[in-house]
């Protein structure tokens with residue numbers, strides 16, 4: 702593994718939705734559509750499995766922070 706790989710891995714995050722906790726009211730994809738889309742029923746769909754870009758990670762953090770159901774979490778892959 703190169704230094705670059707290690708740095709990228711440190712920055713990489715995965716946004717995960719707990720469908721059983723989600724209420725489907727859409728705050729997350731309204732706020733951060735670049736990382737969360739929605740399905741036909743109004744439930745969130747994660748746009749990218751792995752987030753590497755700083756602005757996408759920041760958008761995912763915002764989405765997770767504003768979810769009143771705590772249904773979104775940002776994990777290290």
Ligand code: SF4
Pocket residue numbers: 718722723724725726727728729730743744745767768769770771772773
């Ligand atoms: S903000 Fe939370 S509860 Fe609402 S749709 Fe998004 S993940 Fe579901």
